[in-house]
Amino acid sequence: MLLQMNGNKEFDVPSLTLKESSGLELTHDDFHDLLDEALYESDDFRMYGYKVTRCPRRYRHNWMSCPFMHFGEKARRRDPRLYNYVGILCPDHKDGMCLRGDSCVFAHGAFEHWLHPDKYRTRMCNARAFCSRRVCFFAHSVQELRQETCYPWY
Numbered sequence: 001m002l003l004q005m006n007g008n009k010e011f012d013v014p015s016l017t018l019k020e021s022s023g024l025e026l027t028h029d030d031f032h033d034l035l036d037e038a039l040y041e042s043d044d045f046r047m048y049g050y051k052v053t054r055c056p057r058r059y060r061h062n063w064m065s066c067p068f069m070h071f072g073e074k075a076r077r078r079d080p081r082l083y084n085y086v087g088i089l090c091p092d093h094k095d096g097m098c099l100r101g102d103s104c105v106f107a108h109g110a111f112e113h114w115l116h117p118d119k120y121r122t123r124m125c126n127a128r129a130f131c132s133r134r135v136c137f138f139a140h141s142v143q144e145l146r147q148e149t150c151y152p153w154y
């Protein structure tokens with residue numbers, strides 16, 4: 001199953017197979033929860049789509065657990081492919097507003113920081129296989145571990 005994001009990249013979403021085995025009818029909400037789970041599984045989506053892609057849903061839903069971006073929400077991220085910023089936390093963002101705004105070269109907030117391709121899954125998760133976070137920034141096995149990008153000037 002393919003989802004079109006931002007018109008420039010397609011994300012591969014694993015097919016949803018739970019329905020057939022359980023024999024239960026899925027409600028509209030169940031379906032979207034499953035779709036969320038599938039989306040959450042993809043590294044590509046987490047780095048480039050999670051809270052970056054504008055939410056396509058036209059009905060009421062829990063926007064905090066929704067993987068898409070909603071205007072005005074704190075978790076909103078700038079697309080690391082379109083904006084030039086590194087996976088280093090902005091020193092000015094911590095105490096309120098950074099005046100550089102979207103043109104700042106540093107990450108604004110934990111989501112931009114840890115989901116940045118420089119940083120995402122470059123450390124092991126403390127909980128390892130017992131981790132129950134829906135979106136965890138860390139790796140749970142050596143296979144999941146990615147190479148961290150370091151900057152000699154920082």
Ligand SMILES: [Zn+2]
Binds near residue numbers: 070
């Ligand atoms: Zn949403």
Ligand SMILES: [Zn+2]
Binds near residue numbers: 091092093100104
């Ligand atoms: Zn900043």
Ligand SMILES: [Zn+2]
Binds near residue numbers: 128133138
């Ligand atoms: Zn974890």
